[in-house]
Amino acid sequence: MIRVRDIRKSFGSIAAVDGVTFDVHHGEIFGLLGPNGAGKSTAIAMCTGQLAPDGGSIEIGEAGSPRAARARALIGLAPQQIALYEELTARENLVFLARVHGVPDPVRRADELLDMVGLLPRARDRVATFSGGMQRRLNLAAALVHNPTAIFLDEPTAGVDPQSRTAILDVVQRLATEGRAVIYTTHYMEEAQRICSRVAVMDRGRVLAIGTVAELIAEHGGESVVTVDSLAGEHRVRTREPLREIERALAEGGVTAVRIDQPDLEMVFLALTGRRLRD
Numbered sequence: 001m002i003r004v005r006d007i008r009k010s011f012g013s014i015a016a017v018d019g020v021t022f023d024v025h026h027g028e029i030f031g032l033l034g035p036n037g038a039g040k041s042t043a044i045a046m047c048t049g050q051l052a053p054d055g056g057s058i059e060i061g062e063a064g065s066p067r068a069a070r071a072r073a074l075i076g077l078a079p080q081q082i083a084l085y086e087e088l089t090a091r092e093n094l095v096f097l098a099r100v101h102g103v104p105d106p107v108r109r110a111d112e113l114l115d116m117v118g119l120l121p122r123a124r125d126r127v128a129t130f131s132g133g134m135q136r137r138l139n140l141a142a143a144l145v146h147n148p149t150a151i152f153l154d155e156p157t158a159g160v161d162p163q164s165r166t167a168i169l170d171v172v173q174r175l176a177t178e179g180r181a182v183i184y185t186t187h188y189m190e191e192a193q194r195i196c197s198r199v200a201v202m203d204r205g206r207v208l209a210i211g212t213v214a215e216l217i218a219e220h221g222g223e224s225v226v227t228v229d230s231l232a233g234e235h236r237v238r239t240r241e242p243l244r245e246i247e248r249a250l251a252e253g254g255v256t257a258v259r260i261d262q263p264d265l266e267m268v269f270l271a272l273t274g275r276r277l278r279d
Helices: 040-048 090-100 107-118 130-144 162-177 189-195 212-221 242-252 264-273
Strands: 002-011 014-024 028-032 055-060 077-079 150-154 179-184 198-203 206-211 222-230 233-239 256-260
Touching: 002 040, 014 040, 014 055, 014 179, 014 198, 028 212, 040 150, 055 198, 077 130, 090 107, 090 130, 090 150, 090 162, 107 130, 107 256, 130 150, 130 162, 130 189, 130 198, 130 206, 162 179, 162 189, 179 189, 198 212, 198 222, 198 264, 212 264
Parallel strands: 028 179, 028 198, 077 150, 150 179
Antiparallel strands: 002 014, 002 055, 198 206, 222 233, 222 256
16 A cells, blocks of 8 residues: 655765665554664654655555655645644534535534544634544544545654543554554654554664564573562563563472563664664
């Protein structure tokens, strides 16, 4: 559905995106995971036609370049910066966008989306009165007004409350089950682990690794840490076979507690870059 090949973009002497390649399929949530400044937003801007790449190619389904009119009709974008009219109500924002896109029955479509993101009871309230999390939810709804099939979500949960984060992640997963291709940028590794079918780890404009969460952890995440508390004291072991280590400890007797710290995407990023994701 979305095909990206060797895209590059520089600003002066800074290579913001440097040879990035990936595919995203229907029904897939593809995560771009990396710290601020990794190049995620610049990659999204090129994939949605806002920026022209210096090199490489991007295709949106059979419609070709994201700058082509046919492709733009397929693209939905929730940018990192809130793109709403604060003096309009939630419903008025979505109705306006629906009319711009020529969506039939714009009021009905607006209310469908407000219900989807849990904001229908606030349909008549001005956006200026919304919390940051509620604005993020409405920002997501705005990206879906014209029923796009290639959806780009740039840090959609940045700075939101737990309730809004849950609502947004639930909607994103629903979009994938409906067969849409979703690109999801984040620097929250727990979100990527929860919802992404595959993840590309980005840093300094480059993709360092691509795979499912399980594949990335198996290849780059290192070992589990098993901590055994016993009458003899605490015993800690790094191992790729934690169950075997637990069996051994239990066989020795006197165990009072066992804890397993599994490798995660944070450890993957550390292994690939030499620093933690939030450093």
